[in-house]
Amino acid sequence: MTLTQLVDSLVTTAQVGSLYALMAVGLTLTMAVVKLPNFAHAELITFGAYTALVVSLFVTTNPLFAIGLAFPASALLAWAIHRLVYRPLVRQKSTTYVLILSSFAVGLIVRYTLFLLADRYDLFDKRIQIPLQVLVAIGPLRLTNIFVWVTLSSIILVILLTLLLNFTSLGRQMRALADNDTLARVLGVPVDRVTDLTWVLVGGMAGVAGALWGLYTFVDPLVGWLILLPVFAAAVLGGMRSFAGTILGAYIVAFGENTVMLLLNQTFGLDFSFKPAIPFVIIILVLLIRPQGFGGIGRSATEGGNA
């Protein structure tokens, strides 16, 4: 393996890991607060990617607009799904299995609606139109403006979410809902409003993640679905509860998919088509050794202190 290849794979790890982290903390928040492994999270990502694509194709190539508009678009979609599907089901006291199945259904409906629209307006395999620039080129290290946009936005959003959870009363109420929703209700937490806002945040962050993913690679209606599994892997590694663990999990999965994959390819001639399996090999290994995931590392999403 050449040095350039190694450095390239590490740069990709940082970029993809940041994106996985941004997607996975939203998923972790949904699982903790709403208690739903939301498979339609994939489509929130895809919808954000398409919003950014449409903006960049027809409105402006300023990345700030493309990424910025993906937030309200996916937030609105997440909120609408919650109000139209999940909340009525929860009110009918549906089981978690029914909710999971309904999240699959919602995901499929959104995904194939996007297929129809993409077909009609010829929006397959398009790249978000932002001119690529190389910002840093030191030896084998090449960093582009896309890399900076993707990693910085992801990291900033994850930090903002962590601050919100730990230092605001809304965050405290979200943590209370995650801990004991019955008690939270009895103590006067406005559960409906907090749940609404949780979906808005989760949706918005997924949307931005989708837009950033579209900067890095191509946009098509399957984009969210194809990255959902590594994202789930990151959340499982985080013990489905801890933010620090989820973020660590995201980088581990990305490292496995890129650097470890490259190493396996160069050393044992393992074909690159094996790449999607790598996160799951990691999951099985980690969970055999540490079944609680990295949940105990750092402060978890639902623990935390005060200002």
Next chain:
Amino acid sequence: MLDLRTVRKHFGRLAAVAGVSLRVEAGEIVGLIGPNGSGKSTLLSTIAGAYCPDDGEILLDGQPIGGLAPDQIFARGLARSYQDPSLFFRMSALDNALLPARNQRGERARQALWRGRWWGQERANTAEAAAILHDLKLEARAQAPAADLSGGQMKLLEIGRTLMGEPRLLLLDEPTAGVAPGLAYTIFEEIERMRRLHRLTFLIVEHRLEILFDFVDRLYVMHLGQVIADGKPAEIEKNALVREVYFGE
């Protein structure tokens, strides 16, 4: 303040609460005692809205609250504690105390965006919660997860937490269950202090009669879902029927 009129709650064919009438006046500490299974906890849960009464009336300050949801009843100034401490165990003691604070601006989306709108209030709430923890001698454990507190500390925190919701009437279900005797006395002293300081009213289910009798103004005795006696501690101690069902004499 609290007025129950022939309240009934059945579970299948079991009449857990079989027509209970009782009154609690503002500023009183009223005890509710009775053997296990006499319906005390069910009665508290029915008053607090966890169960809907099958029959009868529950009035809080003259307004019917029977059948309202627990959070609606909480909003009207009635808070409760549980036999097993109900805390947010993964959150810090301070966070637990902060949660029931009323009208938190930061929880509203539009307000939350502007730090200036809620920061001052959050600071004030935090100071108030810290003062409550200080009074309960829990300040050293403020940042500890609630799960790490001792049984007695959990009980104190649970009662102290309700203060942040600015309640007027507190229903306490065995506030000293599983607590060392010395601390049990402290908990009741704390209850007495809270009554004076915050002008609170209490209805307390408790098995430790030796402590309870020192602190309550009046008592109700339940047996098989019904009130069989009520009066001042001295009267209850002498009541022959109570001695028979409760002390087995």
